[in-house]
Amino acid sequence: MRNVVWLVLLFAVAVVAALTLGDNAGMASFYWEGWRVDLSLNLFILAALATGFALTTAVQAVNALIGLPARAREWRLLRLERAAQAALREALAEYFAGRYGRSHKAAQRAIAIQDDRQDASDDHEFRTLANLLAAGSLHRLQDRSRRDELLRRALRPGRRGAHQAVDDGARLLAAEWALDDRDGPRAEALLAELQPGVARRTLALRLKLQAARLERRPMDALHTARLLANHQAFSSTAAQGLLRSLAIEALESAHDADQLRRAWQQFDAADQRDPFVAARAARRAAQVQATEDGRAWLRPLWDRLGDLGADGRAEVALALVDSVDGLGPDWLARVEAAQRAHPAEPAVQAAVGAVLAERQLWGKARRPLEMAAKDPQLQGRARRQAWRALARLATEEGDDARALECLRLAAAQD
DSSP: OHHHHHHHHHHHHHHHHHHHHTTOOOEEEEEETTEEEEEEHHHHHHHHHHHHHHHHHHHHHHHHHHHHHHHHHHHHHHHHHHHHHHHHHHHHHHHHTTOHHHHHHHHHHHHHHHHHOOSSOOOHHHHHHHHHHHHHHHHHTTOHHHHHHHHHHHTOTTOOSTTHHHHHHHHHHHHHHHHHTTOHHHHHHHHHTSOHHHHTSHHHHHHHHHHHHHTTOHHHHHHHHHHHHHTTOSOHHHHHHHHHHHHHHHHHTOOSHHHHHHHHHHSOHHHHTOHHHHHHHHHHHHHTTOHHHHHHHHHHHHHTGGGSOHHHHHHHHHHHHTTOTTOOTHHHHHHHHHHHHOTTOHHHHHHHHHHHHHTTOHHHHHHHHHHHHHOTTSOHHHHHHHHHHHHHHHHHTTOHHHHHHHHHHHHTOO
16 A cells, blocks of 8 residues: 555656656756856756765765664674573473473573673563572472572562562562471561562462461461451361361460460450360360360350251360369259250260269269260260269269279270
């Protein structure tokens, strides 16, 4: 289309020139020191146009000669840039193919080509990516010393801002490798350098969770896991299991009653409503002589025992069995209601029998204790406690033979 337009314009110019210059009888006269030169006006116009064209061509030729070194330099830099990009793509392909030695060599070649460029600009993003790729290959090859050297180049301070995404990615990757080396403090130091917005990303929170678990800080890990669960980083089942295990780990790390109370107070309401967490807290409270606190933590769950699943009811009931020392009369109505509501569940019956035996209501305690003691599906610990309670009952009744038999059966439980 462009050629057609130029052809039409050329024809138009030719027509105008023919009409204008065809019958032109004008002359152009030049005077210089007594000399006179007369030229046809048409010839003068053609000569002027030819001279202008010749001067323009000469100027362009001179400019081309002067700019030839610069263009040669640009061509060389472009060739180096293409070679560096090709080497980086090769390194990436080899890395994903699992050929880490080749990947490291290709990445180093890309860096060497980039260093060979003599222009003033420094492609920080390209250099950082190449260093990270080479470091990643060395990490896979377990060459930590050379990996750390490349990481120091990638994480060189004072160059943040222009390529923030690349710098943040380098720190996240370095933190992940530190965790692979089981170096929790270094991983946390790298994560602390991230901007607040980056630190709230799912990957950063996952790394923070791993670091907290590696450093045996279950409470920090629990709070981080709660954030990840809110971000839907896990399935609901996985989130529930992780939060439960971390809460239990935090309880087990408490060495006295005060630490245990502080840990419980730091739990979210969802953690305190978890029957497995509350049951473990009550058992731990019994171990550190804080049985009353443990029963207080169990009470809200016991009051809604029917809303819990069978496994949850069993955990709460068995935790109450371990927490009956010093139990007050306010629990009697609760356990009798549970006995009526769940007559076929041995764990509930074990808790009912233990509470009644603690209150020395031996007549009411006999039947639930015998049911719990003889149920093979109940935990051996709960059956052993039931047999011991029955031995005390037999002693109260003066049946020493029965008491000895119950103690023998208690000792035989797994």
